[in-house]
Amino acid sequence: MADSAICRELQELLPGRVRTGEPMKNHTSWRIGGPSEIFVEPAGREELQLVVSHAHRRQVPLMVIGNGSNLLVTEGGIRGIVVKIGSDLGRITTRDLRITAEAGAKLAGVAAVARDKGLGGFEFSAGIPGTVGGAVVMNAGANGSSICSLVHKVLLLSLEGEFYQKANKDISFGYRTSILQSEPAIVVEAEFFCHFKDKKEITAEMERHLNRRRQTQPLGYPNAGSVFKNPPGDSAGRLIEAAGLKGLRIGDAQISTVHANFIINLGSATARDILKLVELAREKVLGCFGVELQLEIKVIGND
Ligand SMILES: Cc1cc2nc3c(=O)[nH]c(=O)nc-3n(C[C@H](O)[C@H](O)[C@H](O)COP(=O)(O)OP(=O)(O)OC[C@H]3O[C@@H](n4cnc5c(N)ncnc54)[C@H](O)[C@@H]3O)c2cc1C
The missing domain is CATH 3.30.43.10 (Uridine Diphospho-n-acetylenolpyruvylglucosamine Reductase, domain 2)
Structure with missing residues (x-):
């Protein structure tokens, strides 16, 4: 304490x-x-x-x-x-093909700067509501790309208070994972490499991604994006839906009727409600299809 x-x-x-x-x-x-x-x-x-x-x-x-x-x-x-780590640690600068962003910068802000400079690479991230720090740690991705393909190096702060750097090859990026999920350190800044791309093309691609999200995700209710990682060769949403759980509600938490890998808060859902739905989805999908779903979200806090 x-x-x-x-x-x-x-x-x-x-x-x-x-x-x-x-x-x-x-x-x-x-x-x-x-x-x-x-x-x-x-x-x-x-x-x-x-x-x-x-x-x-x-x-x-x-x-x-x-x-x-x-x-x-x-x-x-x-x-x-x-x-x-919020907007006070949110500076974004560019030089040639390079973008340097502090950890508290919103991914959307970085993508907007990249678009305005005619730098391609961040289009995939349209609609991901995270910060640079969270995106690097989670290796956020969508539409067949993820942030690891842009990261050149990262500035970290150890829990002893020392700054140090890590190059991309030392971050062990994988599907929604990185070594930073287990390393006791804080992402302070990341440097990204982009490529030149026509601004209009970038804008159109980002709009396409945003429109698809509006059609396929329950954005009108509080949520945390995909609850589970997709198992190899399949989608967690498809499995949860096929297990008959779409729309299932516990308290004010509901497995979305729009996208079964999203759990929405209808008003006063508790973490306990969400975790009950998580357990149910895991059990049912394992029972029906023999697939063990892995959490993408991070659960923290005391009981
Ligand atoms: C509507 C919606 C859509 C989404 N779509 C996607 C998607 O398409 N693809 C995708 O990958 N994700 C998606 N997400 C999930 C989420 O936006 C991403 O995982 C994002 O990268 C998390 O960033 P954050 O800043 O919110 O991190 P947080 O949720 O605050 O933290 C996530 C983890 O990162 C750690 N962390 C955060 N910042 C730092 C830091 N500076 N240093 C060290 N550790 C840190 C935290 O301790 C925690 O373990 C979506 C979420 C929502 C709500």
Whole structure:
């Protein structure tokens, strides 16, 4: 447990940037999640380094979030310190074919800069509501591409408070995974390599992707995108639908009638409701098809 002394120390180090008992539902796309003991939004990388070093010195657990669009936080909330990497760490710069973006920059913002500069590569990401940090850690992808094909190198901050770099080849990217999911480090910045492409073509491709999402995803309700990874050669949505679970509702959580790999929050769904649907989907799909579904979302928090 982080005690009130640690909270006071952090408030002195980062005035106006530290809150206690912040409801995590305000920071997740599912609009679900209990309080975080200490919640910090650093104003830049120096403040980020300060809070990380302080947590290390005082041995308080620290968890990093971006836009919370791939997260299920339980009602028990999060012990220790939650650091939100947001728009204050959101600088985007370009040089030739290179785009450098801080971890808190929205993927949509990076894609817009790329489009305006006639740099191709980020079209696939249209409609993914994450930050650069979350996208790199998750190796976010869609439409046959993923961010790993653009990443050149990443600037990280260790939980001891030291900056270091990693090249693409050392990040072990895979389908919705990277070594950064198990490495105790924070993504601070990423450098991407794009290619020249006609602006009109980029715009048209992004519009096409966005339109398809509007038609095939339940964007009118809070959700966290795909709950499960697609098993090799198949789609989790197809399997869940074929198992007869489309539309199934527990409390205010529902397996979407539009896309069965999405679980939507109809109003006051709890993490427990979502997790019950997750378990049901897993059991049914295993029973019907012998396929073990793997979670794509990250579940965090106390019971
Ligand atoms: C409507 C909708 C559509 C979606 N479509 C897609 C899609 O097509 N493809 C896809 O891949 N995903 C999709 N997602 C899921 C999600 O947007 C992506 O996984 C995104 O990359 C997560 O970014 P985030 O900033 O929200 O990360 P968060 O959800 O905040 O965090 C995700 C994980 O990354 C870690 N993390 C976040 N930032 C950092 C950092 N700076 N340093 C270290 N660790 C960090 C967190 O600890 C957590 O483990 C969708 C989600 C929604 C709601």
